[in-house]
Amino acid sequence: MDQETRIAWxxxxxxxxxxxxxxxxxxxxxxxxxxxxxxxxxxxVKAKPGEDRIEAVRFEGVGCTxxxxxxxxxxxxxxxxxxxxxxxxxxxxxxxxxxxxxxxxTSRPQCATLALGTLKGAVKMVETNRRLRAAGHTDEEIVxxxxxxxxxxxxx
Amino acid sequence: xxxxxxPVADIADRGYAHPEVLVSTQWVADHxxxxxxxxxxxxxxxxxxxxxxxxxxxxxxxxxxxNDPLTRDYIDAGRFQRLLRSKGISENxxxxxxxxxxxxxxxxxxxxFKLFDVKNVRLLDGGRLRWAEEGRELVTAVPRYxxxxxxxxxxxxxxxxxxxxxxxxxxxxxxxxxxVRSPEEYRxxxxxxxxxxxxxxxxxxxxxxxxxxxxxxAVNPENHTFRPAxxxxxxxEAENGLHRTDDVIVYCRIGERSSHTWFALTYLLGFxxxxxxxxxxxxxxxxxxAPVEKP
Numbered sequence: 001m002d003q004e005t006r007i008a009w010x011x012x013x014x015x016x017x018x019x020x021x022x023x024x025x026x027x028x029x030x031x032x033x034x035x036x037x038x039x040x041x042x043x044x045v046k047a048k049p050g051e052d053r054i055e056a057v058r059f060e061g062v063g064c065t066x067x068x069x070x071x072x073x074x075x076x077x078x079x080x081x082x083x084x085x086x087x088x089x090x091x092x093x094x095x096x097x098x099x100x101x102x103x104x105x106t107s108r109p110q111c112a113t114l115a116l117g118t119l120k121g122a123v124k125m126v127e128t129n130r131r132l133r134a135a136g137h138t139d140e141e142i143v144x145x146x147x148x149x150x151x152x153x154x155x156x
Numbered sequence: 157x158x159x160x161x162x163p164v165a166d167i168a169d170r171g172y173a174h175p176e177v178l179v180s181t182q183w184v185a186d187h188x189x190x191x192x193x194x195x196x197x198x199x200x201x202x203x204x205x206x207x208x209x210x211x212x213x214x215x216x217x218x219x220x221x222x223n224d225p226l227t228r229d230y231i232d233a234g235r236f237q238r239l240l241r242s243k244g245i246s247e248n249x250x251x252x253x254x255x256x257x258x259x260x261x262x263x264x265x266x267x268x269f270k271l272f273d274v275k276n277v278r279l280l281d282g283g284r285l286r287w288a289e290e291g292r293e294l295v296t297a298v299p300r301y302x303x304x305x306x307x308x309x310x311x312x313x314x315x316x317x318x319x320x321x322x323x324x325x326x327x328x329x330x331x332x333x334x335x336v337r338s339p340e341e342y343r344x345x346x347x348x349x350x351x352x353x354x355x356x357x358x359x360x361x362x363x364x365x366x367x368x369x370x371x372x373x374a375v376n377p378e379n380h381t382f383r384p385a386x387x388x389x390x391x392x393e394a395e396n397g398l399h400r401t402d403d404v405i406v407y408c409r410i411g412e413r414s415s416h417t418w419f420a421l422t423y424l425l426g427f428x429x430x431x432x433x434x435x436x437x438x439x440x441x442x443x444x445x446a447p448v449e450k451p
Contacts, residue, residue: 007203007206010203011203011206011207064200064201064202064204065201065204065207066201066202066203069203104202107202107219107220108202108219
């Protein structure tokens with residue numbers, strides 16, 4: 001993809017974001033932010049029942065063109081490929097920069113990787129919640145512990 | 157111009173020390189076809205220019221164009237000269253900078269241009285937002301200009317740029333420091349948001365003795381232009397005890413917001429000795445044994 005086409009692709013994702021909006025039955029809802037320039041992304045993740053695999057991803061957010069385009073592109077990829085949790089956690093920031101275009105994304109790495117970092121946080125939350133439930137903790141207890149520690153709240 | 161927006165007083169009537177460095181949106185509109193005026197957009201949002209810009213404007217990116225790719229520093233005179241010439245800037249060109257975020261990055265670029273002693277550089281008052289809110293035209297066509305002939309002889313950091321040892325000296329001598337970050341950052345309550353990696357500082361707080369004067373206080377939130385000199389004097393002089401002859405260092409997180417305050421103090425109020433500490437909190441908050449104050 002040449003630079004001009006890539007810029008048009010990113011601007012299109014930013015202006016017509018795919019999979020934007022909340023996911024009411026998400027297993028995790030995790031906010032992320034970039035205080036330097038005010039980008040905000042909230043990632044919603046729903047896992048396939050009984051599998052360590054993504055079923056659906058949606059996002060909400062405001063911010064610069066690159067951060068919002070990256071969230072849309074990432075959500076589109078997740079909803080198409082339904083990767084395992086391990087694959088999401090192994091998805092490197094460098095790979096994300098390559099997808100977006102090194103010539104553009106390397107100058108704003110925090111904007112480029114905000115969505116991916118937030119998605120990884122959501123996947124970790126789903127994994128942790130499943131382990132806690134397997135250990136006998138109720139959803140109310142999990143929410144209480146998270147609120148006490150100041151971490152983002154979990155979904156259902 | 158179609159949209160109805162908050163009115164703004166003429167720049168000449170606001171009592172600034174150097175009103176010639178600011179131009180209005182109307183001035184820009186009147187000079188869109190002036191071959192001796194080069195509009196330069198400089199944004200936080202790396203793709204904002206591509207979504208639409210003032211007709212004829214070129215783009216200068218603070219990371220890709222102004223920063224050295226290896227060392228934490230700015231490019232040298234040779235590269236800066238090549239950059240400006242590639243944008244069609246000549247000795248007789250009037251450069252007008254503008255950008256997003258109330259001109260954070262435009263004033264940052266303005267400050268860098270001044271390190272290289274570019275004489276004829278100005279700032280669009282109200283920035284990109286004011287232009288857009290007035291309903292003025294934005295286009296996606298990227299202009300091409302013949303190579304310019306400006307000569308850049310060197311970069312002189314002494315008068316407008318401060319380094320960490322000079323900041324420490326300021327602290328030790330009780331000289332004036334201004335922290336332009338948010339009050340939460342000044343108080344050390346916020347370094348980063350939940351679930352997001354720390355942006356680079358290991359300690360929170362502020363440089364001892366620094367006054368907290370957030371950058372945005374210099375801007376009228378209704379119309380995004382700079383406040384008149386009388387209001388700026390109230391903020392910086394009456395409320396915070398700064399004086400025009402003080403030796404002042406301003407800082408923020410990486411030097412972009414503080415370049416906005418550097419601009420206001422230097423050009424709008426006529427302060428004689430203001431330096432921008434671009435190392436700012438990402439350097440100071442990591443510096444071993446650097447003194448930190450937390451209220």
